[in-house]
Amino acid sequence: MTARDLGSVLEAIVAGVIVLDRDGRVEEINSAASRIVERSREQALGRPVEDLVTPSHAFARLVRKTLSQGSGFTESHQKVERRNVEDAVVDVAATPLFAEGELDGVVLVLRDRTARNRLEQLEEERERFETFGQIAAGLAHEIKNPLGGIRGAGEILGRRSSDAKNREISELVVREATRIASLVDDFMVFARGDRLDLVPLNVHRVLDHVLELAGMDPAFSGAHVERNFDPSIPELLADGDRLTQVFLNLIRNGLQALGQDGGTITITTRVALERRLVTDLGHSRPTLVISIEDDGAGMDAEELRQATVPFFTTRTGGTGLGLAVAEYWTAQHEGTLDIESEKGVGTRVRVALPLVPAPTERSPE
Ligand SMILES: Nc1ncnc2c1ncn2[C@@H]1O[C@H](COP(=O)(O)OP(=O)(O)OP(=O)(O)O)[C@@H](O)[C@H]1O
Ligand SMILES: [Mg+2]
Structure with a gap:
């Protein structure tokens, strides 16, 4: 030869x-x-x-x-x-x-084996989410119906009472019942049947919108935001509301990690040729990578391991659903969410989203 x-x-x-x-x-x-x-x-x-x-x-x-x-x-x-x-x-x-x-x-x-490992991992995640979906649907039913009753009763009591103290108590009942109802709604995103509404969109516009939303909270005024946007990035086929949810959770986490002292959130976008699910056929798939980095509190190894588990939180007032929701919607877009973190140094979350749908058959490259 x-x-x-x-x-x-x-x-x-x-x-x-x-x-x-x-x-x-x-x-x-x-x-x-x-x-x-x-x-x-x-x-x-x-x-x-x-x-x-x-x-x-x-x-x-x-x-x-x-x-x-x-x-x-x-x-x-x-x-x-x-x-x-x-x-x-x-x-x-x-x-x-x-x-x-x-x-x-x-x-x-x-x-x-990278592609196969990814597939196995995705399959595991899907199974996990399916379980959450069933729990979520059951919870929603069991909690929201009586909750509606409690809220209604609280409102009636409030209207009927003439004494200010009692009115205050009934307002508390109504407020807390409403809070629980919205928590259940949050958890419902795990329920099955939530389809994506895919439209071509500009990811930078989504990120700008999210930054605007996050910036409305005066607690975050000490944070400096660095936009490292690659202007050549093409439009992405995705669900804008869901991506907003993903990035809002990530950016809020970043801002919370900075805390009182402030710090910097760096948002970087770029296109990478990631060899993903279809590697065995020899395809490369252009992937959009959005990285959100903060120089805040960071996580130790155990916190990092648990971070995406629903209801895991180290924050008072946190519900621990932010990252789980972000990971869920990223996976629904056939994307991946990776977190790197070091205690006292900071955290980087990388969301990788395929720019084009998966090829269905082998074509010459
Ligand atoms: N950027 C970050 N820096 C440091 N720790 C983080 C960061 N993001 C997440 N974490 C850790 O992971 C935990 C889970 O985050 P997650 O967003 O899921 O829930 P949460 O922020 O506690 O509550 P919420 O449901 O309101 O978002 C946080 O409590 C925190 O300990
Ligand atoms: Mg959060």
Whole structure:
């Protein structure tokens, strides 16, 4: 087989393939592998494997082990950190190459599990939300009916009483009953059957609107907002009200994390080529990434783990539904919500939304 034939065969393979010589330097790399290690073919050729990843990375270890022992090795679920897209999770197999009976090199075959992991994760989330949906529907029914009665009775009592103290008490009954009713409404967003109303929209306009809403609260006057908007971002097919809900919750959380002392909220938008659900078919999907960052209180590891769980809150007066709702509507848009946080340093929430609907069949790219 000529070198040119080998190149086109490698390109036709969905898995990542890296051929290394007996010194562990890259002799050939296909584009699937290029995407995994974020190096072009030109950048990779001739480089030792340690340059593609880190010297202690499984890829490097496997190559060196295969070269020294002359037999193949595999390892699954190896993480590859990436700068521009989410980190990859890869199953890797190293196989020795022999020329005239002599060990002459190694082939690394990389199977990208990132997409599959994402799918599994989405499926888990869907199941979780379905359970919430059932609970929500049951709760709504059980709570809202009697609550209507309580509120009505409170109003009647208030109107009938002549004494100011009693009127005050009945107002409290009405106010609190109304608050509980709206809490139940909030929780109802988990109920099934809530369809998205998708229209082309300008995400910057949504964000500006949310900032205006959040800014109305005088408690947040100490916060400085930095808009890092990429003006070239095209319109997005999404539900404006739902996205407003997502960003309003995130920005409010950010503002609350800044607290009395104030600080900065940075909102950044950009388009990324995220290899998402359809990776196994070799598609890339342009993704809009909106990141909301604050330099406020931050979370420790345990808080971070719990943050999106419904009713988890560390705030007095919080209901703990903000992030759960934000995550839910992001997932409904086939998007993802990731949170990074460090106690005392700040928090960054990244919402990734696909700019175009998922392709239904394979088309040449
Ligand atoms: N930007 C942030 N910085 C620090 N902690 C955060 C941030 N966002 C969320 N958290 C933590 O996660 C918890 C859950 O957030 P979530 O928005 O779900 O609920 P909440 O803000 O407490 O109440 P609400 O339902 O009113 O939004 C918060 O109580 C807080 O501990
Ligand atoms: Mg909140």
